Amino acid sequence: MEHVMRFLRLSVTHPSELALMRFASNHTGADDPTNRAGVARHLVRCESCREVVQATRAIAQSARAFDGPEPPRALLERVIAERSAGARVLLPSAHTNDFPRTNHTRRMRAIVAAAVTALVVGGIGYQRAIRAPNAAVVVAARGDTIDSAPPTFAGHAAHREGFFTVSSLLPTAAYAQSPSARTAVIALDPRRLRAGRWTYELQLPGRDSGLREQAVVEIAPATQGGRRQWGVYDAWLGHPDDMVDSVFYDAESLQLARRAARRVGPSQYTISQRFVGDSIVGVIQATRYRAPTAQPIRRVLPRQGRRYGAGDGFLHVFFLGAQLDANWHAQVALVGWGAVPSDLVYPVDLRVTGDTTLTITGLKTPAWTVAMSSGVNAKTVWIRKRDGVPLRIVGNAGAERGWIIALVQERTDKPASDGAPRAYRLDASHSDVGFAVGFMHGMQVRGRFDELRGTLLLDAAHPDRSSVSMVVGVKSINTGSSFRDQHLRSKDFFDVATFPRMTFISQRIQFGRRDTVLTGDLSMHGVTREVRLPVHLRYGPESIPQGHSTVGFSGTLRIARKDFGILGGSTFNSWFDDIRSATLADSVDVTLDLGFWDADFAVERDAVREAIVARVRERGIDAVLSQMRAMPADAQERELPEWSTNQAARQLLQDGRRDDAIRLLTFTIERFPSSAAAHAYLGHALETVDQNRARAEYDRAIALDPAETFALEWRRRLGR
Amino acid sequence: MSADIDTSSMSDARIIAAVRSGDGRALGVLYERFARPMLRVAYQLTGSVADAEDVMHDVFLGLPDALRRYEERGQLAAWLQRLTTRTALNALRTTARRRERTIDGERGAAGAMDPNGATSTASVTTAPAMTTRDASAVVAASIDLHQALLSLPDSLRTVFVLREIEQYSHAEIAQMLDISVSASEIRLCRAFKRLRATSRSG
Numbered sequence: 036m037e038h039v040m041r042f043l044r045l046s047v048t049h050p051s052e053l054a055l056m057r058f059a060s061n062h063t064g065a066d067d068p069t070n071r072a073g074v075a076r077h078l079v080r081c082e083s084c085r086e087v088v089q090a091t092r093a094i095a096q097s098a099r100a101f102d103g104p105e106p107p108r109a110l111l112e113r114v115i116a117e118r119s120a121g122a123r124v125l126l127p128s129a130h131t132n133d134f135p136r137t138n139h140t141r142r143m144r145a146i147v148a149a150a151v152t153a154l155v156v157g158g159i160g161y162q163r164a165i166r167a168p169n170a171a172v173v174v175a176a177r178g179d180t181i182d183s184a185p186p187t188f189a190g191h192a193a194h195r196e197g198f199f200t201v202s203s204l205l206p207t208a209a210y211a212q213s214p215s216a217r218t219a220v221i222a223l224d225p226r227r228l229r230a231g232r233w234t235y236e237l238q239l240p241g242r243d244s245g246l247r248e249q250a251v252v253e254i255a256p257a258t259q260g261g262r263r264q265w266g267v268y269d270a271w272l273g274h275p276d277d278m279v280d281s282v283f284y285d286a287e288s289l290q291l292a293r294r295a296a297r298r299v300g301p302s303q304y305t306i307s308q309r310f311v312g313d314s315i316v317g318v319i320q321a322t323r324y325r326a327p328t329a330q331p332i333r334r335v336l337p338r339q340g341r342r343y344g345a346g347d348g349f350l351h352v353f354f355l356g357a358q359l360d361a362n363w364h365a366q367v368a369l370v371g372w373g374a375v376p377s378d379l380v381y382p383v384d385l386r387v388t389g390d391t392t393l394t395i396t397g398l399k400t401p402a403w404t405v406a407m408s409s410g411v412n413a414k415t416v417w418i419r420k421r422d423g424v425p426l427r428i429v430g431n432a433g434a435e436r437g438w439i440i441a442l443v444q445e446r447t448d449k450p451a452s453d454g455a456p457r458a459y460r461l462d463a464s465h466s467d468v469g470f471a472v473g474f475m476h477g478m479q480v481r482g483r484f485d486e487l488r489g490t491l492l493l494d495a496a497h498p499d500r501s502s503v504s505m506v507v508g509v510k511s512i513n514t515g516s517s518f519r520d521q522h523l524r525s526k527d528f529f530d531v532a533t534f535p536r537m538t539f540i541s542q543r544i545q546f547g548r549r550d551t552v553l554t555g556d557l558s559m560h561g562v563t564r565e566v567r568l569p570v571h572l573r574y575g576p577e578s579i580p581q582g583h584s585t586v587g588f589s590g591t592l593r594i595a596r597k598d599f600g601i602l603g604g605s606t607f608n609s610w611f612d613d614i615r616s617a618t619l620a621d622s623v624d625v626t627l628d629l630g631f632w633d634a635d636f637a638v639e640r641d642a643v644r645e646a647i648v649a650r651v652r653e654r655g656i657d658a659v660l661s662q663m664r665a666m667p668a669d670a671q672e673r674e675l676p677e678w679s680t681n682q683a684a685r686q687l688l689q690d691g692r693r694d695d696a697i698r699l700l701t702f703t704i705e706r707f708p709s710s711a712a713a714h715a716y717l718g719h720a721l722e723t724v725d726q727n728r729a730r731a732e733y734d735r736a737i738a739l740d741p742a743e744t745f746a747l748e749w750r751r752r753l754g755r
Numbered sequence: 756m757s758a759d760i761d762t763s764s765m766s767d768a769r770i771i772a773a774v775r776s777g778d779g780r781a782l783g784v785l786y787e788r789f790a791r792p793m794l795r796v797a798y799q800l801t802g803s804v805a806d807a808e809d810v811m812h813d814v815f816l817g818l819p820d821a822l823r824r825y826e827e828r829g830q831l832a833a834w835l836q837r838l839t840t841r842t843a844l845n846a847l848r849t850t851a852r853r854r855e856r857t858i859d860g861e862r863g864a865a866g867a868m869d870p871n872g873a874t875s876t877a878s879v880t881t882a883p884a885m886t887t888r889d890a891s892a893v894v895a896a897s898i899d900l901h902q903a904l905l906s907l908p909d910s911l912r913t914v915f916v917l918r919e920i921e922q923y924s925h926a927e928i929a930q931m932l933d934i935s936v937s938a939s940e941i942r943l944c945r946a947f948k949r950l951r952a953t954s955r956s957g
Contacts (some may be wrong), residue, residue: 052947052948053941056944056947087951090954094900094954098915098919101799102795103791103794103798104798105791106791106793106811107808110808110811110812111783111786111790111815114782114815114816115779115782118777118779118816118819119779122816126813126817126838
């Protein structure tokens with residue numbers, strides 16, 4: 036009995052320090068989560084906790100008696116003298132219901148020349164003070180107020196060292212004049228507007244070299260009240276203060292219809308606006324410092340007969356909807372958020388000033404040079420002639436100088452080439468096939484296979500006809516113990532010498548709303564069984580800016596190893612005797628993390644591939660091949676890596692240059708007769724010419740490398 | 756406003772009116788009546804006499820304008836205390852930023868431990884330890900505790916001062932410091948823990 040009591044006493048948990056502090060402070064209300072009675076009972080028994088409470092109370096009591104320094108009389112005299120000399124300071128508001136103004140601040144302790152003060156003060160709720168080493172530094176300040184409770188302030192101040200925004204509690208188009216603004220305008224010609232999605236990258240070489248920001252613009256059809264609209268979505272990718280802006284235009288007139296913007300991050304707000312006749316109505320809902328507010332927007336648009344654009348970063352839409360020529364000139368207006376009276380219209384003047392060829396990341400593109408100006412701000416934009424995509428922007432204002440927008444992704448709405456499935460290769464460095472099996476009393480042995488190959492044929496038009504093959508090199512088994520790995524490779528387990536590969540060949544893929552089920556044949560240790568593998572689509576298929584399309588799945592599978600004849604023996608390791616062997620569980624949990632990729636040739640950079648393709652286009656395949664053949668063997672080896680020539684052949688095939696691709700692959704096979712990949716690609720190129728030759732090439736590839744899953748998959752498909 | 760009015764007996768309302776109109780003597784009356792608790796909170800929040808006096812300087816310089824926004828619906832003393840608190844918190848943020856850039860000896864460990872050493876920029880100073888009290892053991896312990904408080908990190912000290920001395924609720928503190936209510940409570944708990952450690956070791 037006594038030891039039970041001791042056990043119970045030992046197992047007593049002390050209240051948290053937070054609970055003890057709450058108990059000590061006595062400032063507890065009904066919402067106090069602390070179990071006061073429980074703490075009190077504990078204190079009766081626990082001396083150390085009692086001491087904590089007593090010490091806390093003593094400290095709190097002493098703290099209330101702390102005295103401060105004596106207020107120096109000279110301080111008051113200095114204040115009175117400075118005040119009579121005209122010095123002023125703006126103080127934060129001390130009303131209990133006001134927002135605390137903590138962010139966006141500049142130096143607070145300030146003596147501001149009285150003239151400047153008068154500009155900023157003007158009865159606004161939020162006041163800011165600037166102490167400058169000398170008053171001349173502050174050149175100008177301007178404030179706008181929003182005439183409602185709680186009072187807010189939006190404005191900017193010009194500083195000798197460049198622009199900065201003093202404070203802006205609610206976002207307004209005042210941002211349009213800050214360095215971070217992107218010029219916003221709209222489409223002019225509804226017939227030229229097309230759906231699409233573009234990713235672009237902003238580089239700010241002048242300010243933070245190396246800083247790249249990515250954004251995406253998407254144009255998609257929408258409807259509202261039966262009216263067809265174009266929805267334009269604009270968002271930064273992965274930005275901490277993510278902003279998603281959606282503007283909807285009437286599909287026929289391109290009149291602004293409505294707008295919704297949402298910002299996540301530390302300060303959140305949601306804006307919804309409708310454009311009705313000559314007015315903007317809507318509301319800005321903001322959550323700042325956990326206090327929600329709603330700010331109504333009711334503004335009349337000035338009657339200036341201009342076209343109005345809205346939002347940030349809609350440059351793409353604008354130029355996609357305009358037919359540029361050498362004499363082109365237009366005027367539009369940027370509509371602000373209507374949160375402050377002056378926040379409505381920024382007239383923007385646009386004019387084609389040049390016809391040039393732009394080189395970005397090695398590609399030469401014919402482009403128009405367009406000058407854009409709004410007030411003192413001027414920007415030059417280079418617009419690709421082919422489709423109106425802006426490629427580069429250079430601005431004049433402060434830190435804005437030297438902006439470059441590099442388009443990193445072509446429009447992705449074009450259909451995949453003639454509906455054929457797209458082949459994705461397994462990306463072994465971003466995939467994982469692991470397993471876990473129980474052993475002895477509750478132990479687990481975990482391991483993985485390092486050597487993975489695979490091909491996924493994704494058929495966008497007929498998803499159910501997609502298929503996948505995977506090959507695992509069994510000898511790459513890795514359980515973190517090389518001795519155990521040797522045992523597992525031996526005849527006792529996997530018998531790698533006889534059965535070097537494990538394969539999974541899908542028979543059916545059923546795409547569900549959430550999960551996808553792969554049903555197929557799993558071959559291992561000479562035994563083939565049908566397994567059902569539910570997987571979850573983790574990402575994709577989507578194009579990433581580095582020039583690849585990716586798609587990723589994960590899933591788990593439980594198999595019975597004895598079904599595959601993997602029984603476990605002690606030939607290799609006598610320690611693993613019958614008794615220990617019997618404790619090794621039959622069921623093995625397999626976890627799969629599979630990433631597949633395929634190159635987007637329009638975006639992916641590969642100098643050799645691009646050079647080959649460009650020269651074939653310019654001079655024809657014969658000239659290119661004879662030039663290649665003329666190269667010495669060592670130069671061929673150095674400058675014509677097999678990977679790049681194969682990729683060049685694939686790109687030529689994609690471009691419809693089938694015969695050129697076949698010629699190039701035949702040459703590659705002459706150079707590398709045992710290259711399974713070259714035979715596989717040649718087979719694929721031959722499919723539309725001669726299916727029997729294609730089959731033969733696939734078979735040759737598989738004979739050279741049984742794990743050449745690209746050939747396996749296409750061969751399978753051709754057979755069907 | 757005639758010169759012979761005895762400003763020391765004026766009501767708050769009349770002083771406010773006089774200060775608003777720019778009367779320097781009325782500002783002096785406010786200073787006499789309220790400066791001591793204001794300077795104390797500024798000192799405890801910034802942890803430095805020099806910074807506290809800068810805060811007081813700004814507050815009194817801006818007071819005639821700020822009082823135009825004062826609505827006589829609460830206690831003037833409480834309003835002034837809040838004004839000082841907010842100004843001091845702003846000042847603390849800017850000094851924190853400044854300290855990130857330059858190693859500032861003024862508010863280093865030695866400065867916090869010895870307020871007298873930190874007053875090179877202030878015109879007149881009296882350290883809290885120099886107040887007219889018996890130097891009994893209890894008071895000495897209290898002074899040690901006060902210095903321990905001043906040497907706490909800003910994040911803990913501000914919460915402790917606002918909650919335990921200025922008696923703001925955790926919800927108000929959370930709003931003033933832009934942290935969550937539970938973060939305020941946890942910081943207070945950590946401040947107590949450090950102060951307990953000081954009083955034990957002392």
